[in-house]
Amino acid sequence: TRTIKLAVIPGDGIGPEVIEQANRVLDAVLAGGEVELARTEFTLGADRFLATGETLPPAEQQAIAEHDAILFGAVGGVPGDARLKHANIERGLLLKLRFDFEHYANVRPCTLFPGVESALRDPGAVDFLVVREGTEGPYAGNGGTLRGGTPNEVATEVSVNTAFGVERVVRYAFEAAKARPRKKLTWVHKTNVLVYAGSMWQRIVGAVSSEYPEIAVDYMHVDAATIHMVQDPSRFDVIVTDNLFGDILTDVAGAIGGGIGLAASGNINPDGTFPSMFEPVHGSAPDIAGQQKADPTAAILSAALLLDHLGLTTEGDRVRDAVRSDLAARGSAPRPTMAIGDAVIAAIPARV
Amino acid sequence: TRTIKLAVIPGDGIGPEVIEQANRVLDAVLAGGEVELARTEFTLGADRFLATGETLPPAEQQAIAEHDAILFGAVGGVPGDARLKHANIERGLLLKLRFDFEHYANVRPCTLFPGVESALRDPGAVDFLVVREGTEGPYAGNGGTLRGGTPNEVATEVSVNTAFGVERVVRYAFEAAKARPRKKLTWVHKTNVLVYAGSMWQRIVGAVSSEYPEIAVDYMHVDAATIHMVQDPSRFDVIVTDNLFGDILTDVAGAIGGGIGLAASGNINPDGTFPSMFEPVHGSAPDIAGQQKADPTAAILSAALLLDHLGLTTEGDRVRDAVRSDLAARGSAPRPTMAIGDAVIAAIPARV
Numbered sequence: 211t212r213t214i215k216l217a218v219i220p221g222d223g224i225g226p227e228v229i230e231q232a233n234r235v236l237d238a239v240l241a242g243g244e245v246e247l248a249r250t251e252f253t254l255g256a257d258r259f260l261a262t263g264e265t266l267p268p269a270e271q272q273a274i275a276e277h278d279a280i281l282f283g284a285v286g287g288v289p290g291d292a293r294l295k296h297a298n299i300e301r302g303l304l305l306k307l308r309f310d311f312e313h314y315a316n317v318r319p320c321t322l323f324p325g326v327e328s329a330l331r332d333p334g335a336v337d338f339l340v341v342r343e344g345t346e347g348p349y350a351g352n353g354g355t356l357r358g359g360t361p362n363e364v365a366t367e368v369s370v371n372t373a374f375g376v377e378r379v380v381r382y383a384f385e386a387a388k389a390r391p392r393k394k395l396t397w398v399h400k401t402n403v404l405v406y407a408g409s410m411w412q413r414i415v416g417a418v419s420s421e422y423p424e425i426a427v428d429y430m431h432v433d434a435a436t437i438h439m440v441q442d443p444s445r446f447d448v449i450v451t452d453n454l455f456g457d458i459l460t461d462v463a464g465a466i467g468g469g470i471g472l473a474a475s476g477n478i479n480p481d482g483t484f485p486s487m488f489e490p491v492h493g494s495a496p497d498i499a500g501q502q503k504a505d506p507t508a509a510i511l512s513a514a515l516l517l518d519h520l521g522l523t524t525e526g527d528r529v530r531d532a533v534r535s536d537l538a539a540r541g542s543a544p545r546p547t548m549a550i551g552d553a554v555i556a557a558i559p560a561r562v
Numbered sequence: 563t564r565t566i567k568l569a570v571i572p573g574d575g576i577g578p579e580v581i582e583q584a585n586r587v588l589d590a591v592l593a594g595g596e597v598e599l600a601r602t603e604f605t606l607g608a609d610r611f612l613a614t615g616e617t618l619p620p621a622e623q624q625a626i627a628e629h630d631a632i633l634f635g636a637v638g639g640v641p642g643d644a645r646l647k648h649a650n651i652e653r654g655l656l657l658k659l660r661f662d663f664e665h666y667a668n669v670r671p672c673t674l675f676p677g678v679e680s681a682l683r684d685p686g687a688v689d690f691l692v693v694r695e696g697t698e699g700p701y702a703g704n705g706g707t708l709r710g711g712t713p714n715e716v717a718t719e720v721s722v723n724t725a726f727g728v729e730r731v732v733r734y735a736f737e738a739a740k741a742r743p744r745k746k747l748t749w750v751h752k753t754n755v756l757v758y759a760g761s762m763w764q765r766i767v768g769a770v771s772s773e774y775p776e777i778a779v780d781y782m783h784v785d786a787a788t789i790h791m792v793q794d795p796s797r798f799d800v801i802v803t804d805n806l807f808g809d810i811l812t813d814v815a816g817a818i819g820g821g822i823g824l825a826a827s828g829n830i831n832p833d834g835t836f837p838s839m840f841e842p843v844h845g846s847a848p849d850i851a852g853q854q855k856a857d858p859t860a861a862i863l864s865a866a867l868l869l870d871h872l873g874l875t876t877e878g879d880r881v882r883d884a885v886r887s888d889l890a891a892r893g894s895a896p897r898p899t900m901a902i903g904d905a906v907i908a909a910i911p912a913r914v
């Protein structure tokens with residue numbers, strides 16, 4: 211028996227509900243096999259901050275680091291909650307984990323499953339993967355405020371990009387493209403405006419691409435990429451882009467791929483120096499929390515990515531097959547959170 | 563007779579073709595009236611750069627400044643043209659005009675006209691206006707390269723935001739919302755990550771909103787805004803956002819509003835210290851240039867915004883009515899550039 215140490219951070223709002231189902235699916239797919247999960251739950255997020263004033267105490271971060279992988283729900287309190295004004299759970303917890311644990315490849319697959327209604331009239335065959343840089347760029351947290359709160363305030367945000375950081379994610383994306391049948395990579399930036407970062411990205415994509423002659427590479431400005439994603443998403447195979455563009459493009463992808471309730475992600479540390487973290491792309495949606503209204507499919511598909519990452523690709527495929535047949539049978543219309551978990555579990559194909 | 567001095571910059575690629583039709587429509591709608599146009603054409607863009615090495619000579623910029631308004635086509639050479647590698651026509655010409663002429667309110671209406679097929683399955687009633695900040699933010703051009711071309715390269719891009727710059731565009735957006743029936747303003751940023759610029763935007767939107775109690779204000783993160791735009795665009799009335807988010811959101815808007823061939827824009831200097839500039843949102847599309855394949859509707863609707871800006875709102879409405887009836891009759895399927903110009907001209911309602 212192989213024991214996998216899994217850190218679970220359900221978080222706030224709908225996080226616990228969707229993670230509950232993801233955990234049930236993990237148990238079901240692993241039942242009777244050689245792998246067992248040893249879970250540690252970490253109570254972190256806005257609720258924890260409100261209760262204790264803590265965001266991510268170093269000892270807990272250290273404890274999380276000692277796991278093999280992280281399953282993450284969603285964090286964030288009720289918008290406008292004055293007690294959270296200076297909390298910034300996103301930067302202090304979610305982004306801190308991504309940055310400190312070197313989650314440089316934030317992978318977000320977008321597949322339109324049969325039975326799912328896209329927001330698009332004629333989506334075609336949607337099946338692409340966005341590889342979003344996860345540890346630098348506009349998310350670096352650099353910047354500041356001069357003469358804050360006055361009519362002369364100047365606020366800056368510095369996008370910090372390194373050849374080291376860009377090259378490693380670009381390489382990851384080329385490898386991802388190589389492992390897929392279509393062998394296409396689209397890199398997205400805004401080189402005509404952001405000339406410093408843009409030209410470095412261009413140089414590095416060019417250099418790495420010479421090692422991958424079998425991959426067809428093209429470039430799009432981020433604005434044009436959103437148009438293509440809305441008008442003809444089937445043209446994409448693998449997309450690689452920076453942290454902020456990736457944030458935006460993957461929400462567009464979520465919207466066209468049947469909704470953010472289906473969008474999974476993995477924050478991958480490909481070097482294995484820290485645990486990778488798997489989370490639905492959606493947020494904590496406090497307005498519907500605790501009502502069994504949230505779709506756990508994104509969390510379940512994130513758990514499938516977690517299985518893949520741990521080398522359990524057969525189990526990952528069994529989860530995706532179960533989701534696929536559930537969606538084919540029942541579509542993506544709203545159902546209670548637990549009912550979707552039940553249906554996916556019932557649909558898990560037997561081991562072969 | 564009132565004479566309006568109009569600077570015309572057709573630019574590259576499809577720019578000249580679409581501007582030709584916009585000019586014909588302007589002549590037609592003003593024919594027999596009290597207003598006449600005195601046009602000066604400026605040959606600027608990638609072709610000019612290739613011919614002379616010049617992007618925007620100061621004397622020409624000065625000459626343009628002495629006009630009442632600018633009609634702009636599109637600029638940019640063939641992607642990958644090595645001779646343009648260090649040209650950056652976008653920064654040196656288009657953005658330079660926007661910045662130097664204080665085009666701080668970049669207005670981009672998104673209307674789904676009857677007869678136009680949206681990329682969305684069920685778009686609902688789409689009729690919103692994006693007010694994009696045009697003179698600062700990530701477009702400031704600040705940033706740099708350290709150890710360029712080496713494995714240790716660091717490239718930065720600095721988003722520079724000022725209370726002065728944010729307040730003036732936010733005020734403009736509130737005024738725009740006030741002039742519209744729904745009286746709704748959505749401001750878009752990424753306050754949970756870009757905390758310095760985000761909190762300044764938040765403070766300023768809050769302060770200005772207290773002067774506009776009749777306007778309902780809400781906030782969205784930019785990623786969520788793209789989802790809403792794809793899934794339920796009818797919820798938007800006026801959107802105000804920064805330069806980069808506005809660039810991206812208006813391309814999403816273009817895609818859902820029937821395509822970028824219909825998307826008009828005005829780069830407005832509301833203080834009148836420099837001429838405002840009107841341009842289709844689309845680019846120069848060198849791949850289809852000179853083939854009468856480009857849709858001039860975006861350029862024609864930009865000319866309508868130009869008329870509005872000059873106080874000729876009746877004429878602006880007549881142009882929009884003509885476009886509306888052309889689209890209702892013939893849809894937005896491809897037609898030759900000139901044919902669309904002819905059809906719009908034929909559809910211009912008589913003066914009343």
Ligand SMILES: CC(C)[C@H](C(=O)O)[C@@H](O)C(=O)O
Nearest residue numbers: 300301304457491754755785
């Ligand atoms: C919550 C937020 C910080 C986060 C991000 O911007 O990365 C989210 O939008 C996401 O896409 O995972």
Ligand SMILES: CC(C)[C@H](C(=O)O)[C@@H](O)C(=O)O
Nearest residue numbers: 402403433652653656809843
């Ligand atoms: C050409 C480019 C510099 C420009 C921009 O980014 O503003 C364009 O995309 C636009 O939206 O007008």
